[in-house]
Amino acid sequence: MTGLRAVHVRAPGKINLTLRAGLPREDGYHPLETVFQAVSLYEDVIARPAEDISAELHGRGADLATGRENLAVRAAELLRETAGEDSGVHLSITKQVPVAGGMAGGSADAAATLIACDQLWGTGLGREELAELAAELGADVPFALTGMSAMGTGRGDLISPVMSRGQYHWVLAIQDEGLSTPEVFAEFDALTGDGPGADDEDDARHGGEVVSALLSADPLVLARTLHNDLEQAAVSLRPGLADVLAAADRAGALAAVVSGSGPTVAALALDAPHASSVADVLRGAEVADEIQVATGPVPGARVIEHVGRG
Numbered sequence: 337m338t339g340l341r342a343v344h345v346r347a348p349g350k351i352n353l354t355l356r357a358g359l360p361r362e363d364g365y366h367p368l369e370t371v372f373q374a375v376s377l378y379e380d381v382i383a384r385p386a387e388d389i390s391a392e393l394h395g396r397g398a399d400l401a402t403g404r405e406n407l408a409v410r411a412a413e414l415l416r417e418t419a420g421e422d423s424g425v426h427l428s429i430t431k432q433v434p435v436a437g438g439m440a441g442g443s444a445d446a447a448a449t450l451i452a453c454d455q456l457w458g459t460g461l462g463r464e465e466l467a468e469l470a471a472e473l474g475a476d477v478p479f480a481l482t483g484m485s486a487m488g489t490g491r492g493d494l495i496s497p498v499m500s501r502g503q504y505h506w507v508l509a510i511q512d513e514g515l516s517t518p519e520v521f522a523e524f525d526a527l528t529g530d531g532p533g534a535d536d537e538d539d540a541r542h543g544g545e546v547v548s549a550l551l552s553a554d555p556l557v558l559a560r561t562l563h564n565d566l567e568q569a570a571v572s573l574r575p576g577l578a579d580v581l582a583a584a585d586r587a588g589a590l591a592a593v594v595s596g597s598g599p600t601v602a603a604l605a606l607d608a609p610h611a612s613s614v615a616d617v618l619r620g621a622e623v624a625d626e627i628q629v630a631t632g633p634v635p636g637a638r639v640i641e642h643v644g645r646g
């Protein structure tokens with residue numbers, strides 16, 4: 337224990353700029369090649385010393401489970417076990433990232449919790465060990481630690497940072513009702529059959545294209561590279577997403593793509609004023625429950641405040 341009274345950590349949600357999925361491996365996982373960008377919708381976790389591990393949720397997550405089903409609680413438990421710590425923590429989590437929205441909000445909560453508890457307990461584990469725990473918790477948790485822009489391979493959990501120039505402006509079309517990631521992959525399998533998964537050479541080409549687009553700092557160049565292999569499956573399960581994509585196009589977005597397993601649609605704009613006008617048109621089109629603007633890339637989980645010993 338460090339004697340700290342509270343630690344406040346913030347972690348971002350993500351958009352998948354490109355996502356290529358191969359046929360499922362023997363362990364059931366689909367090999368992925370994805371380029372993530374962390375965006376300015378945040379999860380705020382405040383960790384305070386307590387006897388046991390518990391959580392309360394505010395904002396979007398108010399009706400989510402706060403027991404072991406919650407990925408943040410699991411993150412605190414895993415860290416406590418690994419570090420041989422015997423104190424507990426109370427987590428107060430305020431969610432901006434849509435739940436089951438394809439933007440990895442639960443993973444951001446887990447990443448923020450790892451950092452907050454590590455600071456509160458003074459575990460002495462290094463960033464690399466925390467990254468290993470992150471990968472154990474879920475495929476998207478390592479990226480929530482890293483943030484910015486990165487390539488994810490394996491299950492999306494093997495992260496290599498990608499250089500990016502400039503700020504990109506996004507309009508996010510958010511739905512109240514999420515999509516289940518396993519159901520979207522099952523639909524992807526049903527639609528793909530035994531046919532070819534992502535072609536390796538094709539993957540390399542697309543991965544390379546988006547990496548050089550991010551160096552250009554030009555949203556028009558990035559717009560041409562946005563792609564998601566899961567989009568068809570998400571649209572098949574939620575046909576209304578086709579209307580969101582079409583409305584984004586009509587609203588003048590440079591391009592729009594379903595993020596991860598959906599249902600959030602990310603529409604790319606030229607700059608901040610353009611994002612705000614695309615957002616207004618999309619609100620008027622009434623194709624989503626909520627429209628938000630966000631920028632990226634932004635950093636991964638980081639400490640906002642330590643509340644000192646008292």
Ligand code: ATP
Pocket residue numbers: 397400405406407408434435436437438439440441442443445446476514515517596597598
């Ligand atoms: P995934 O990371 O599985 O692709 P996602 O990004 O679409 O999911 P999340 O909000 O991260 O969406 O989580 C999906 C599911 O995980 C939720 O429906 C919920 O049942 C469960 N879950 C567990 N802990 C959390 C949490 N702290 N916040 C959100 N969801 C959580």
